[in-house]
Amino acid sequence: MDLTxxxxxxxxPGLFKMVGQMKNGIIVESLEDNKxxxxxxxxxxxxxxDISIYGYSEDVPLVEVFVMMYKLEEGKETLDSNKAxxxxxxxxxxxxxxxxxxxxxxxSDLKKLFKWYNLLLAQGLIDDKVDxxxxxxxxxxxxxxxxxxxx
Numbered sequence: 001m002d003l004t005x006x007x008x009x010x011x012x013p014g015l016f017k018m019v020g021q022m023k024n025g026i027i028v029e030s031l032e033d034n035k036x037x038x039x040x041x042x043x044x045x046x047x048x049x050d051i052s053i054y055g056y057s058e059d060v061p062l063v064e065v066f067v068m069m070y071k072l073e074e075g076k077e078t079l080d081s082n083k084a085x086x087x088x089x090x091x092x093x094x095x096x097x098x099x100x101x102x103x104x105x106x107x108s109d110l111k112k113l114f115k116w117y118n119l120l121l122a123q124g125l126i127d128d129k130v131d132x133x134x135x136x137x138x139x140x141x142x143x144x145x146x147x148x149x150x151x
Contacts, residue, residue, distance in 0.1 A: 001127050003048045003063055003120070006031070008112075015119055031123055053113070053134035054101040062113075069117050070128050077121060082112040089114055121149040 005018045020027035025040040052059035089110040
């Protein structure tokens with residue numbers, strides 16, 4: 001599953017795909033209705049790759065939570081966040097990810113999580129695999145560490 005370029009914009013519902021750049025921002029396309037518009041530097045933009053869900057022992061990347069949900073739902077849609085109660089959403093997430101911190105994951109976060117999962121699934125962007133970092137990047141990191149130790 002590769003969610004590179006998929007973003008959330010604070011104050012705007014849904015998810016967006018980056019499709020271009022401009023001098024003072026980016027051009028995004030809604031995953032729901034394919035409408036394009038500019039997102040300026042003043043918008044708070046969050047890449048899904050950078051978002052994590054609070055866990056008791058450690059935070060878990062959103063991509064991994066989506067994989068857990070995909071496996072639980074056997075590749076089908078999950079609860080509709082507009083129709084299900086917060087207790088139902090919380091219980092369903094607990095089935096997929098038992099370690100999530102219920103005190104720090106707010107009701108609004110749960111609604112977004114379930115809405116985003118269903119939207120990404122409808123777009124064919126979710127599967128049961130987490131993309132691993134490339135081996136090239138890891139080799140470069142280890143060679144930099146060796147160089148700094150020699151100094």
